[in-house]
Amino acid sequence: MQSAYTVESALKAAIVKLQEGDNTSPSIDAAVLLCHALDKPRSYLLTWPEKHLTSEQESEFNALLKRRLTGEPVAYIIGEREFWSLPLKVSPSxxxxxxxxxxxxxxxxxxxxxxxxxxxxxxxxxxxxxxxxxxxxxxxxxxxxxxxxxxxxxxxxxxxxxxxxxxxxxxxxxxxxxxxxxxxxxxxxxxxxxxxxxxxxxxxxxxxxxxxxxxxxxxxxxxxxxxxxxxxxxxxxxxxxxxxxxxxxxxxxxxxxxxxxxxxxxxxxxxxxxxxxxxxxxxxxx
Structure with a gap:
C-alpha cells in the first residue's frame, strides 16, 4: 500500500522532529535513516524526491526515527559506520x-x-x-x-x-x-x-x-x-x-x-x- 509521504515530505518532516529534539545533525541523521528504511543510496533522495513511500517503508522509517529521538546513536540503529572509507558493522558491545x-x-x-x-x-x-x-x-x-x-x-x-x-x-x-x-x-x-x-x-x-x-x-x-x-x-x-x-x-x-x-x-x-x-x-x- 502506498504512503501519503513522498521521499521529500518524509525527509522534511523527520528533520523538523529531530530539530525539536535538540539533535545536532538533523538533516544528516534523517537522510541516513531514510536511506536505510528504503534500502537505497543517498543519491536516491535527490533523484526521486516525488516518489511515494510504501506503508511498510513509512512504518520502518518511523520506527528508526523514534529510536533516534530517544538519543540512540544512528550507527547502532542502522548497525554500520564508515571508518577510513571502510563500511564497518557496529553494535552496542x-x-x-x-x-x-x-x-x-x-x-x-x-x-x-x-x-x-x-x-x-x-x-x-x-x-x-x-x-x-x-x-x-x-x-x-x-x-x-x-x-x-x-x-x-x-x-x-x-x-x-x-x-x-x-x-x-x-x-x-x-x-x-x-x-x-x-x-x-x-x-x-x-x-x-x-x-x-x-x-x-x-x-x-x-x-x-x-x-x-x-x-x-x-x-x-x-x-x-x-x-x-x-x-x-x-x-x-x-x-x-x-x-x-x-x-x-x-x-x-x-x-x-x-x-x-x-x-x-x-x-x-x-x-x-x-x-x-x-x-x-x-x-x-x-
Whole structure:
C-alpha cells in the first residue's frame, strides 16, 4: 500500500522532529535513516524526491526515527559506520568509530608505512584501527585484541566482509592472549584504550550514553590503562618499535610523561582535526 509521504515530505518532516529534539545533525541523521528504511543510496533522495513511500517503508522509517529521538546513536540503529572509507558493522558491545581516531591511523602510517613487522591493536572493538592499517599495509600481519568476546566476533566478521585476510582477532585482556605464544614481537602497537574519568560529565551526554562504559572509563584520572599498556608493551615491541595511543584532549602531557619515564624515546603528541592533543607515540629500544 502506498504512503501519503513522498521521499521529500518524509525527509522534511523527520528533520523538523529531530530539530525539536535538540539533535545536532538533523538533516544528516534523517537522510541516513531514510536511506536505510528504503534500502537505497543517498543519491536516491535527490533523484526521486516525488516518489511515494510504501506503508511498510513509512512504518520502518518511523520506527528508526523514534529510536533516534530517544538519543540512540544512528550507527547502532542502522548497525554500520564508515571508518577510513571502510563500511564497518557496529553494535552496542563496541564503541562507535569516530573521525578523530583516524588520526591514530594516519600517525601510525606516517611512522611505519613501508616497513616490516607485525602490528598489534589493543582494545580493537569493531576492528576499525586494525582493519584500516591492514588494508593500507597488506604485506603485514595485524592482530587485534578485545576483552569482550562479542567485539572479537564482530571485528572478525568485519574482516571477512571486507575480505581483509591479514588481520586476526583474539579475545582477552590486553596482552594476555599473547602470553602463551613464544617470542611474540611487534614493530607497532596501537591502542584507543579507555581514557575518560569516571565522573566526567560527557558520559551522560550524546551518543556516549549508549556505548559500553568499560570501553570508555579508566582509573587514575583516565590514565590507568595507558600506563599499564605502556609498561607491558616494552616486552612485546621489537627493537625500535613504536607504541601509539589515542587519548583525551587534555592528556597529552600526562601520556608523554608516562612514556618518557618508562624509557620511550622520541615521544611526541599529535593533534586531531580540531587542533586538540589526540595521539601520543614513542619508540622503544630494547
Amino acid at each position: 563496541t564503541l562507535i568509530p569516530r573521525p578523530d581516531t583516524e588520526r591514530l591511523v594516519e600517525v601510525a602510517l606516517d611512522k611505519t608505512y613501508g616497513k616490516q613487522g607485525a602490528i598489534l591493536d589493543l582494545g580493537t572493538g569493531t576492528g576499525a584501527i586494525a582493519l584500516a592499517l591492514a588494508s593500507e599495509m597488506p604485506n603485514r600481519q595485524v592482530t587485534g585484541i578485545d576483552l569482550r568476546p562479542e567485539a572479537q566476533q564482530l571485528a572478525t566478521e568485519n574482516a571477512q566482509r571486507l575480505n581483509i585476510t591479514n588481520a586476526t582477532f583474539l579475545h582477552g585482556s590486553w596482552f594476555e592472549p599473547l602470553s602463551s605464544e613464544e617470542a611474540v614481537k611487534f614493530s607497532l602497537i596501537v591502542s584507543n584504550p579507555p581514557y575518560i574519568e569516571k565522573n566526567d560529565p560527557h558520559l551522560s551526554q550524546g551518543d556516549v550514553r549508549f556505548e559500553p562504559i568499560t570501553a570508555l572509563v579508566a582509573e587514575e584520572k583516565g590514565l590507568a590503562d595507558i600506563r599499564y599498556i605502556s609498561e607491558n608493551a616494552r616486552g612485546f615491541l621489537e627493537n625500535e618499535g613504536w607504541l601509539a595511543f589515542e587519548h583525551g584532549y587534555d592528556q597529552g602531557l600526562a601520556v608523554r610523561e608516562i612514556m618518557q619515564a618508562l624509557g620511550y624515546l622520541d615521544v611526541v603528541t599529535e593533534k586531531d582535526y580540531g587542533g586538540n592533543d589526540r595521539v601520543t607515540l614513542g619508540r622503544y629500544c630494547s
